[in-house]
Amino acid sequence: MGQTYQLTATAAFGLEGVTARELRTLGFADVKTENNRVAFTGDAAEIVRANLWLRTAERVYVVLKRYPARTFTELFDGAAAYPWEEWIGRDSAFIVNGKCVRSKLMSVRDCQSILKKAIADRLCRKYGVKWLPETAERYSVVFSVTDDEVTLMLDSSGEGLHKRGYRTLNVDAPLRETTAAALLLLAGYDGVRPLIDPFCGSGTIPIEAYFIATDRAPGLTRDFDCTAWKQVPEQVTEQVREQARNRYRPDASFSISGYDVDPQAIAVSLRHARAAGAERIRFRQGDVRDLRVSEKNGLFLCNPPYGERLEERAEVEKLYADMKKVFDRAEGWRRYVLTSDKNFERIFGRKADARRKLYNGMIECCFYQYFVNAPSGKENGGVQSGKEENGKSDSKQPLTGETAARGKEKQSGKSLVAAPRERFTRYHRTYRRGIMGCRERQRETGTKPESTAATGRPVTPRERA
Ligand SMILES: C[S@@+](CC[C@H](N)C(=O)[O-])C[C@H]1O[C@@H](n2cnc3c(N)ncnc32)[C@H](O)[C@@H]1O
DSSP states (O other), rough: OOEEEEEEEETTTTHHHHHHHHHHHHHOOOEEEEEEEEEEEEHHHHHHHHHHHOOSEEEEEEEEEEEEOOOHHHHHHHTTTTTTTSSSSOEEEEEEEEEEEEEEEEEOOHHHHHHHHHHHHHHHHHHTOOOOOOSSEEEEEEEEEEEEEEEEEEEESEEEEEEEEOSSSSSSSOOHHHHHHHHHHEEEESSSSSSSETTOTTTTHHHHHHHHHHTOOOOTOOOOGGGSTTTTTTTHHHHHHHHHHHHOOTTTTOOOEESSSSSHHHHHHHHHHHHHHHHHSEEOOOOOOGGOOOSSSSSEOOOOOOOOSSSGGGHHHHHHHHHHHHHSSTTOOOOEEEEOOOOOHHTOOOTSSSEEEEEEEEEEEEEEEEESSOOHHHHHTTTOOOOBBBBOOOOOOHHHHHHHHHHHOOOOOTTTTTHHHHHHHHHHHHHHHHHHHHHHHHHHHHOOOBBOOOOOOOOOOOHHH
16 A cells, blocks of 8 residues: 545535445545545545546545635745645646635635645746746646635546546436436445336436446546546556456346437437447337336336426426326336425325435435335335445445434325335334444454345344344
8 A cells, every 4th residue: 555645525415425435335444524525545546446436426636735824825835835746747737726615715716826826836946947837747736715724635536527428418407427326326226126217318327327237437438637647656547447347247137227208318328328338228218107117126216307497387297296107006116206396295196205405416406215115114125235345245225224214304294104114214223223333343443344144234233133
């Protein structure tokens, strides 16, 4: 292991917990959620690995320095004291961007030029030159001045991580790739159950599902700024990429389908799927009302039209009501719906088992989760066997269950399935306590959690007893 860096990953509002969970599952150290970011540590290889594997993060930063500053002089001096020459070469290009929040220094533009000057002055002095050509690899310096504390970071991702590279065409209101992946992880999707997105648009949800089902790193075919840095040797990047290529199982069995009433959307989905190497996803044109499923115990996961415009309201309300009839015909299928429609549950005719507030771009949405139609409370919780990752056992019970067990989003109103849902919540609370207990012990003792031989997941208190 080389030098250890302080790293931080950003995610869309409301999804930091999902990113933190991903980091832990991937085996990163010192994972901690703070101020809408997730802090962790790692060496050069880990910087590449985080960029390559995180499905829900927007960017990964290297944190260089934190210091207090209430004046421009303090801002300048703090930056000038940092050894930038350890990162930025004589010919490297570097840009400075950032934000100011609740601080004495609130002019982003002034902070930006002062920091650029502080860094440039120091580099000129160290390299014995009068000007910097900035013609080589890029270092993107990011600052935040929050509550009079400056944080200086380097953006290791370059382009946002949602840009996987497969989405080249646009449809109306596409979902971010990172958000689609987060919805799938929240739903506990692990490639085993059949999955249908009846409103697939440009195919984002099915394609992200394919990446999960085949254990394909979302960033496998793209570059990151850090791979050009001298601190990240080429052979390190190649090794991390090689490991990811070896994990990818394009021949894994799965059942993923995307439907859309618009033939143009299906054409776009097919094009994107081809670009992602995901030709085995079934994309078909069709109205959700005509959908029939032959498989059992699958997941509907979608973001249908929201009906933001007044003239679309009646149509969308009818669509949601019809959608429920279609979903009800599918035996044992859970439903997950992302919409901004505040009346969704009323129109859909049922209170959700769990809800989560999220943003789709700038639009405030809610992710409605229905675990019903499952044969038992245990099934409802979706407690599935963990998937092997790096040879370690990985307890991947769905976050939906975690959300429900936390009881944050109180279930209100009458439910048609009150009894199983209560059973599920009770079961899951116990199960969560078991998991948390295992993890705490693991952190304290540095040991692996106990696991059941059959599933590889940590044992529940009941099983241990
Ligand atoms: C919000 S967009 C989905 C975007 C998609 N998640 C993506 O990432 O590109 C909603 C989609 O629902 C489709 N749609 C609208 N009414 C439909 C219906 N009755 N049946 C099936 N699809 C429908 C629209 O054509 C549109 O592509």
